[in-house]
Amino acid sequence: MAVSKGQEAEKIRAAIRAGQFLFGENRVQEAHKKWPALRREFPQIELHLIGPLQTNKAAEALSLFDVIQTLDRPKLAETFAKSMNGVRTREFFIQVNIGKEPQKSGIAPEEAPDFHKFCAHDLALPVTGLMCIPPEGVEARPYFRQLREMAANMGLPQLSMGMSGDFDIAAEEGATIVRVGTALFGAR
Numbered sequence: 787m788a789v790s791k792g793q794e795a796e797k798i799r800a801a802i803r804a805g806q807f808l809f810g811e812n813r814v815q816e817a818h819k820k821w822p823a824l825r826r827e828f829p830q831i832e833l834h835l836i837g838p839l840q841t842n843k844a845a846e847a848l849s850l851f852d853v854i855q856t857l858d859r860p861k862l863a864e865t866f867a868k869s870m871n872g873v874r875t876r877e878f879f880i881q882v883n884i885g886k887e888p889q890k891s892g893i894a895p896e897e898a899p900d901f902h903k904f905c906a907h908d909l910a911l912p913v914t915g916l917m918c919i920p921p922e923g924v925e926a927r928p929y930f931r932q933l934r935e936m937a938a939n940m941g942l943p944q945l946s947m948g949m950s951g952d953f954d955i956a957a958e959e960g961a962t963i964v965r966v967g968t969a970l971f972g973a974r
């Protein structure tokens with residue numbers, strides 16, 4: 787995935803013309819400004835939300851993103867479940883706070899299996915994967931490995947992990963999507 791937050795439409799167009807079609811944005815407001823016009827130009831592109839979502843922006847996110855990778859709390863899941871008719875979003879990933887960092891969003895690893903059951907069974911949301919952002923400044927591989935094991939135990943095929951600094955390690959550990967911004971576009 788090319789992470790296009792903070793990048794101008796012209797740079798995004800160049801990436802699409804070069805063959806990139808999967809993109810990630812971390813803010814609803816920014817995606818709303820940039821992507822409707824780009825989608826008209828390039829209907830084949832796929833857009834994922836990779837940033838934290840306020841409940842009051844849930845409906846707008848469902849109209850903008852093909853996949854929402856940051857499902858992280860029961861209140862948000864309940865809000866989605868009430869508004870799924872006719873929306874663009876067709877899959878959700880659960881974001882796991884894999885390093886249990888207080889400042890990071892994501893469900894705690896030990897709560898993830900029950901949260902998955904709640905979303906997929908009780909609310910019938912189409913959950914297909916897990917996503918994480920490991921702690922900075924320490925080796926990421928053990929966290930990637932833990933997320934892969936969690937996804938396997940929960941029967942989820944998609945694993946979104948790895949960024950510019952560690953996407954190669956994430957790929958070795960089984961990532962199905964790596965989220966690469968600066969290594970593709972340069973500094974934001």
Ligand SMILES: *Cc1c(COP(=O)(O)O)cnc(C)c1O
Pocket residue numbers: 789791812836837919948949950951965966967968969
């Ligand atoms: C910005 C961002 C990325 C990309 O980070 P780079 O270091 O620029 O590759 C990946 N994932 C998330 C959730 C992000 O917010």
